[in-house]
Amino acid sequence: MMNFSVGVEYALHCLVNIIPLNRPIGIKDLAEFQGVSESYLSKIFTKLAKARIVQSTPGVKGGYELTKSPKKITFYDVVIAIEGSQPIFQCKNIIAKAFTNEALEAEEDEDEVPCLINRTMLEAEQQMYNFLKEKTLMWLRETLDNELSPDILEKNREWFQKKLVQN
Amino acid sequence: MMNFSVGVEYALHCLVNIIPLNRPIGIKDLAEFQGVSESYLSKIFTKLAKARIVQSTPGVKGGYELTKSPKKITFYDVVIAIEGSQPIFQCKNIIAKAFTNEALEAEEDEDEVPCLINRTMLEAEQQMYNFLKEKTLMWLRETLDNELSPDILEKNREWFQKKLVQN
DNA sequence: ATATTATAGATAATTAGTGTCCTTAATGGG
DNA sequence: CCCATTAAGGACACTAATTATCTATAATAT
Numbered sequence: 001m002m003n004f005s006v007g008v009e010y011a012l013h014c015l016v017n018i019i020p021l022n023r024p025i026g027i028k029d030l031a032e033f034q035g036v037s038e039s040y041l042s043k044i045f046t047k048l049a050k051a052r053i054v055q056s057t058p059g060v061k062g063g064y065e066l067t068k069s070p071k072k073i074t075f076y077d078v079v080i081a082i083e084g085s086q087p088i089f090q091c092k093n094i095i096a097k098a099f100t101n102e103a104l105e106a107e108e109d110e111d112e113v114p115c116l117i118n119r120t121m122l123e124a125e126q127q128m129y130n131f132l133k134e135k136t137l138m139w140l141r142e143t144l145d146n147e148l149s150p151d152i153l154e155k156n157r158e159w160f161q162k163k164l165v166q167n
Numbered sequence: 168m169m170n171f172s173v174g175v176e177y178a179l180h181c182l183v184n185i186i187p188l189n190r191p192i193g194i195k196d197l198a199e200f201q202g203v204s205e206s207y208l209s210k211i212f213t214k215l216a217k218a219r220i221v222q223s224t225p226g227v228k229g230g231y232e233l234t235k236s237p238k239k240i241t242f243y244d245v246v247i248a249i250e251g252s253q254p255i256f257q258c259k260n261i262i263a264k265a266f267t268n269e270a271l272e273a274e275e276d277e278d279e280v281p282c283l284i285n286r287t288m289l290e291a292e293q294q295m296y297n298f299l300k301e302k303t304l305m306w307l308r309e310t311l312d313n314e315l316s317p318d319i320l321e322k323n324r325e326w327f328q329k330k331l332v333q334n
Numbered sequence: 335a336t337a338t339t340a341t342a343g344a345t346a347a348t349t350a351g352t353g354t355c356c357t358t359a360a361t362g363g364g
Numbered sequence: 365c366c367c368a369t370t371a372a373g374g375a376c377a378c379t380a381a382t383t384a385t386c387t388a389t390a391a392t393a394t
Binding site: 001002003004005006008009012013016075083084086088089090091092116117120121123124125127128129130131132135140143144147 | 168169170171172173175176179180242250251253255256257258259283284287288290291292294295296297298299302307310311314
């Protein structure tokens with residue numbers, strides 16, 4: 001079944017916790033926080049860096065930080081950064097194989113009127129993406145701040161502060 | 168990258184061509200029409216049959232036909248029939264692993280407030296599905312009848328008539 | 335200089351999707 | 365009743381993508 005990769009989840013969970021920090025944080029800490037391996041999470045963050053969502057600093061005291069305001073980073077940006085921008089539905093133009101007559105082949109060759117089924121699926125995909133474009137990291141952060149208990153939020157904050165101080 | 172399976176495309180292409188026929192048509196003909204193997208296409212149609220989108224008749228003169236009006240069969244129905252109804256985004260609740268403190272574990276145990284990221288992705292998915300629920304097989308058929316050249320439509324019709332007569 | 339940290343490449347394990355083959359069961363026509 | 369036809373289902377193989385690890389390299393602060 002069609003799926004978003006778990007990388008998207010790793011990314012969003014990390015990013016929303018990076019917001020309140022005002023310094024770079026390393027993969028090691030983030031991996032520990034998430035309970036996943038550094039090796040794998042670093043691949044994800046390389047993708048986020050290439051998509052200009054985070055900025056990386058190698059070396060001592062290095063790590064990752066947001067490149068811009070979390071108001072300007074959307075779920076859509078993160079999904080595309082991790083999963084790539086290939087459409088969810090790739091028409092194999094099977095119907096073209098169905099008839100080997102000249103008329104149809106000619107029409108396919110023009111390639112100006114893509115398969116209606118394909119267009120419909122892509123339009124459906126856009127509905128999903130439009131929704132994800134409206135959800136920013138800032139919205140996620142603020143909603144979590146409202147939803148989660150103060151107790152959990154405080155423990156969360158303490159955990160990251162401790163990590164930053166240690167470095 | 169996340170994808171709809173090609174099975175969805177096979178299914179839709181076949182179904183839209185089944186509409187004008189008023190008799191069962193066999194996998195052999197449909198497979199020839201699409202240029203795919205009978206073995207594989209039959210798996211797809213078994214799924215469509217289980218989803219009550221088509222009705223199957225084994226034996227001589229058997230085959231598949233729609234169970235109901237194409238006005239009542241949506242793209243969504245077909246997608247779910249082929250791909251299953253598992254959500255596109257399965258939250259691993261990674262955040263739960265992040266803190267091993269009691270407060271959070273308690274909250275996770277309740278399991279009444281699923282992860283906000285998860286909820287957001289599912290809501291996005293729903294946007295896509297809502298769109299696909301509005302698109303019926305009948306709409307697809309009628310739009311194709313308007314968009315495609317009369318020449319192609321006629322050749323298409325002839326091809327299926329010939330096959331039905333042969334059986 | 336050295337320890338730290340990100341980047342990149344190679345590679346392996348796992349899973350899902352795609353596809354085939356063979357057997358079984360049901361059906362209609364002779 | 366028998367037989368050809370057709371769907372259903374299980375077993376299996378092939379492919380591609382995802383997930384994951386390990387190693388080596390490059391950049392950086394102290």
